[in-house]
Amino acid sequence: MKVKKMLQQDRWLVPFLKQQKTGLFWSIILSFMTIFAAAGLMFISGYLISRAAQRPDNILLIYVPIVLTRGFGIARPIFRYAQRLVSHNWVLRFVSKSRQRLYDSVASSASKIRGQLQTGEVLSLLADDLDRLQNLYLRTIFPLGAGILLYLFVAIGFGVVNWLFMLWWFVMLAVIMIIVPLLSLLANRSRVHRQKQLQAQLYTDATDAILGLQDWISSGRQRDLVTYQGRVMADLAATKNNSMHFGWWRDFLIQMLSLILVITTLFWAGAQFSNNHIAINFIAAFTLAVFPLVDSFLGVNQGVSESSFYEDSIKRLNALPENTIKATPHLDVTDETVALKNVTFKYDDKAIIRQLNLTVVPGQKIALLGRSGSGKTTLLKLITGDILPVSGQVTIGGHDVSALQQQLSQLVAVLDQQAYLFDTSILNNVRMGNLSATDEQIKIAIQQAGLQPLIDRLPSGYNTSMQEAGTRFSGGERQRFALARILLQDAPIVILDEPTVSLDPKTEHEVLQQIFTVLADRTIIWVTHHLTGIWAADQVYFLEKGQFTLSGTPTDLAKNATHFQQLLAMDDLG
Amino acid sequence: MIDKRLFKLKGIIGILVGLVMMTGIQALAILAQGIFMAIAIVNLWQGKAISQTTSAIAFFAIAFVVRQLLVVFKNHYMSKYADEAVETYRQQLLTKYTALGSTLTIEQGTGNAVTTLGAGLDNVKNYFQLLLIKVFDLGIIPWLILLYIFYIKWEQGLFLLLIFPVIILFFVILGLAAQSKADAEFANFKNLNNRFVDALRGLPTLKQLGLADSYSDEIYDISEDYRKTTMRTLRIAMTSTFALDFFTTLSIAVVAVFLGFDLLDGHMTLLPALTILILAPEYFLPLRNFSDDYHATLNGKNALTDVLSMIERPDIADQNVLTLDAWTSDSQLTLQDMSFSYTEGEPMLKAINIEATGYQKIAIVGESGSGKSTLLSVIGGFLQPSDGKISINHQTLPHLAQKDWQSQFFYMPQQPYIFHETLKKNITFYAPDVSDKLIERAVTQAGLAPFVAELPDGLDTMMGESGRQVSGGQAQRIALARLLLDTQRKVLLFDEPTAHLDVETEYDLKQTMAPILASHLVFFATHRLHWLDQMDYVLVMHNGVIVEQGEPNKLLADTESALNQLRSELRGASS
Incomplete structure (x- = not known):
């Protein structure tokens, strides 16, 4: 019943099967024809040589079987080839549609500008899920469809000759095609679940072993490592073996059932056709045709037993929210003052931000400091409307941020710890800041970000590709590219979220200087982990347990606040 | 088709002989299955009664079962x-x-x-x-x-x-x-x-x-x-x-x-x-x-x-040259004209001369890429030098990957690895059998007490991936607790322990760490020069060479010193 419920609520598998009926139809028909041709070949050739052995006077009497034998011989591989192409094409169409769907779904849930609920890893996981579903179609759903079709065909085929024997086949095939797979699905389900768990644990353990290698060695616990790792691996091997053993014996059982089918068919054919000189040739025909049929049933069985492997993927995809973006009217924002009034935010009843007030006037540059866990990230999320305060109000130019979500990118630009660069050319990456920018404008932005010397060094210049998430360039260069993008984006408010945390001190100085020079006319809200470059800020705020414990201009703080002086000493700036 | 290396594996010949035999029997069963099937069909075709062909059918069935059984047996085997x-x-x-x-x-x-x-x-x-x-x-x-x-x-x-x-x-x-x-x-x-x-x-x-x-x-x-x-x-x-x-x-x-x-x-x-x-x-x-x-x-x-x-990769040779029971206040480590390069390319470290005695606290400073971490890796024996003379207590050594040396030091990287285990097991990693009382003391000393108090299951909370994530500062504190529980190790190697922490956390952590450094030989690689006030010797590195070494106070007093030059570079032009 769980399965039924799951199918009813499913938004990824079932709708698509309904949408793409033609392809599905042909894919199943072709795979049915493949099996049909294979069985037909054995059937006809069995008949052919039996008939030939009777030495008919005229070769024309066996002419039709000869042609059919060749025909089936050629048809089977062609059907199979066509079936594979059609089904792959179908599945890839599914991939196209569902990728777009996945993107839309994730985009709507991350509709907030800084919604980082989905980390890169989770997203890759979802992408993998889609890939996995391709196999569900290819290995389970298509063979199952063809199997059911075959089931009907065989039953009717026998029914024409002898309805009692048809009933027998009906029952036997029901056992082979429905009962055994269902039982094996149920029996395997918990094992599959366990196997996945262990697999995940094995990965964590392997990571523990390699990343913690130095600790294992230094502590002299090498032996512990070997045994510790062995436990899970042995467990996993045992679980896998169990399901494999189960599979072997299940296949064996099906073979035994098919043996019964072969023998009963032989008996039946012997009795049915013995009294007729021509019909007697069908004994070989029917008996030989059973073997290729049985082969295809084995495939269905494996496919169905495997299907529980996809359960998690389907669940994960179905758990994604529906695409719901509400259009809000465009508001005219004239003054870009950011204001927080008595803002409180709680997470699980724990107050992260308490009764906070903050006003940032246009053009002002503020720096925010605080230990990890002090609420800096939450504060930024509140400003961009990613999360809504429990009480109090966050406004930009007097409008509530939640009403500005659709036009937020025109108001607020963000520079993260690690800017994401797309796998396309430098020019295209920067252009993303403003799609209507001319090449000339882009080049100016790149120059302002201090990247001209780098571009001049590259053989393909502006057209150099970024490669995998921008790994081609150093941390400092990547931040500069992101800066160029923000220059083009031309939003009046810029949020800097520890943009230099992963840079070395020298590069850090250079990048910060560049940022504050080119963004001189914008409002800047800057979260920073230490005091390098702090003199560029008009106001410095220290956040602790959701409240500002210290604030002022850097010059005043350096004069009057001991805490600030201590920290300046840490940065060797005092 | 078959890999030749396969035959070198221990015991494989016997296994393969078994496999060949089973496959052979299976092949015979397939033959028998086909032959008896044909006989049965031909008998029926010739108009014989089914009772006359039962033996052929029985043989067919036996051959069929044997064949299928062998499939399962081969798999098991x-x-x-x-x-x-x-x-x-x-x-x-x-x-x-x-x-x-x-x-x-x-x-x-x-x-x-x-x-x-x-x-x-x-x-x-x-x-x-x-x-x-x-x-x-x-x-x-x-x-x-x-x-x-x-x-x-x-x-x-x-x-x-x-x-x-x-x-x-x-x-x-x-x-x-x-x-x-x-x-x-x-x-x-x-x-x-x-x-x-x-x-x-x-x-x-x-x-x-x-x-x-x-x-x-x-x-x-x-x-x-x-x-x-x-x-x-x-x-x-x-x-x-x-x-x-x-x-x-x-x-x-x-x-x-x-x-x-x-x-x-x-x-x-x-x-x-x-x-x-x-x-x-x-x-x-x-x-x-x-x-x-x-x-x-x-x-x-x-x-x-x-x-x-x-x-089949070769192990590191000569790991037991050194005999050292414990690093004491008069032990001595010297590197003479040591250089290091990866198999190809420029040397990463050139003409390194270091003399460390007893419980000296030695800072290794320089901008990124100057070779601080590489030098620390050579001292830890994670990398083997390509040239030069190394000795501990006058015993000449080919490299520092010595069992007796590696059991003397505690290495603290920039991001200590937190195992997917409980916090307790993470802390006691180097000393699995210590008492709860000692653990508690280490937790307090390492400044972890507030963190532990916040955890739902206290010390028994699962850490690491898919468990409780820890911040950089907390990871450092967990590593410090590990170190505090292992009283045997008298040498500490720090590789930029506070580089990416926020300045307030760094400040707190420094207060915790300073007392721990006492009565240890310390090598401390960092570009955060405020640590110098805890050190009694400093090596200034630039492009893989030690350009200056001496007491920090003296070098800081000399306005022309390389240390002061580095200092002004790290402060940046903007300040």
Whole structure:
């Protein structure tokens, strides 16, 4: 019943099967024809040589079987080839549609500008899920469809000759095609679940072993490592073996059932056709045709037993929210003052931000400091409307941020710890800041970000590709590219979220200087982990347990606040 | 087809002999199954009563059951061997990993090492378990069947024999064509696939730039391009399977038709003809099974190569040259004219001279890329120097990967690794058997008490990946607690322990760390110069060379010193 419920609520598998009926139809028909041709070949050739052995006077009497034998011989591989192409094409169409769907779904849930609920890893996981579903179609759903079709065909085929024997086949095939797979699905389900768990644990353990290698060695616990790792691996091997053993014996059982089918068919054919000189040739025909049929049933069985492997993927995809973006009217924002009034935010009843007030006037540059866990990230999320305060109000130019979500990118630009660069050319990456920018404008932005010397060094210049998430360039260069993008984006408010945390001190100085020079006319809200470059800020705020414990201009703080002086000493700036 | 290295494995010969015997029996069962099936059908065809052919049917059934049982037995047999082999490899692999230590991760990359241990061993198991069976099936079964067919009708046997290489030839030629086509499309293929993941991962950025909505259609277009490219490749790639399929099925049809003509002409009787017809598909079956798994075989082979080449790597020699019970206040470590370079390229460290005695606190400072971490790695023995003289307490050593030296120090990296274990087990990693009281004291000393108080299960809370995530500062404190519990180690190596922490956390951590440094030999690599007030000696590095060394106060007093120059560089021009 769980399965039924799951199918009813499913938004990824079932709708698509309904949408793409033609392809599905042909894919199943072709795979049915493949099996049909294979069985037909054995059937006809069995008949052919039996008939030939009777030495008919005229070769024309066996002419039709000869042609059919060749025909089936050629048809089977062609059907199979066509079936594979059609089904792959179908599945890839599914991939196209569902990728777009996945993107839309994730985009709507991350509709907030800084919604980082989905980390890169989770997203890759979802992408993998889609890939996995391709196999569900290819290995389970298509063979199952063809199997059911075959089931009907065989039953009717026998029914024409002898309805009692048809009933027998009906029952036997029901056992082979429905009962055994269902039982094996149920029996395997918990094992599959366990196997996945262990697999995940094995990965964590392997990571523990390699990343913690130095600790294992230094502590002299090498032996512990070997045994510790062995436990899970042995467990996993045992679980896998169990399901494999189960599979072997299940296949064996099906073979035994098919043996019964072969023998009963032989008996039946012997009795049915013995009294007729021509019909007697069908004994070989029917008996030989059973073997290729049985082969295809084995495939269905494996496919169905495997299907529980996809359960998690389907669940994960179905758990994604529906695409719901509400259009809000465009508001005219004239003054870009950011204001927080008595803002409180709680997470699980724990107050992260308490009764906070903050006003940032246009053009002002503020720096925010605080230990990890002090609420800096939450504060930024509140400003961009990613999360809504429990009480109090966050406004930009007097409008509530939640009403500005659709036009937020025109108001607020963000520079993260690690800017994401797309796998396309430098020019295209920067252009993303403003799609209507001319090449000339882009080049100016790149120059302002201090990247001209780098571009001049590259053989393909502006057209150099970024490669995998921008790994081609150093941390400092990547931040500069992101800066160029923000220059083009031309939003009046810029949020800097520890943009230099992963840079070395020298590069850090250079990048910060560049940022504050080119963004001189914008409002800047800057979260920073230490005091390098702090003199560029008009106001410095220290956040602790959701409240500002210290604030002022850097010059005043350096004069009057001991805490600030201590920290300046840490940065060797005092 | 079969890897030669396979025969060198311990105990494999016996296993393979067993496999060959079982496959042989299976082949005989297949023969018997076909022959008795044919007899039964012919008997019925001749109009005999079913009761007259029961023995043939019984023999057929027995042969059928034996054949299927052997399938299961062979699987059991090989899976048992595969498990044992993989377990041996795993132990050898891990032993090798621990013997090589950081050298391994530096050379191979962590990702690679993890993959070899996980997916790599899995592929090896698959190779032993499933693929060897298919290889031996192909090596034995068709040929026994062919022998029998030759015996009853040599013309048909000859046809089946000659068609075999033709099939393989077409399979290979078309396979190569498909490969080159796939190679040609590979870049395109990969690019299109990556771009989807790229867009997903960059989604927050797209949102920030206000581009998320317009990208949706682009995703579909990219995916459709991907589909078209893939289908182009698949159309070719599938032809090799098609060729295999085509020739085998057609061969069966041709055999049937020729048998028909022979029967018609009276050259043959039904029984041998039917036997050949039944056996013909069995003749091709192992080839088809093998070709289905051809790529898995290749993966398995490659994985085995990876695992074996890792296991066969030489250990680090001479790790027991040093005899050192404990580092004491008068122990001495000297490096003379030491240099280090990776196998190729410029030396990373040149002419390093260091003399460290007793519980000195030595800072290694310099901008990033100056060689601080590399020097620390050589001192820790994670890297072996290429030249120079090293000694501890006047014992000359080839390198510092000495067992007795490595058990003396505690190494603290920038990001200490937190195991996927409880906090308690993480803390007691170096001293698993300490009392709860000592643990509590270490927790307090390391400044972890407030963190522990916040945790739902206190010290028994699971840490690390998929457990409780810790911040950089907390990870450092956990590592400090580890160190506090191990009172034996008198040497501390710090590699930029506070580099990426926020300044307030760094300040707090410094208060915790300062007292711990006492009565230890300390090497402290950092570009955070405020640590100098805790040090009594400093090495200033630049481009792999120690440009200056001495007491920090004296060097700071000298306005022309390299240390002061570094200091002004680190402060930046803006301040």
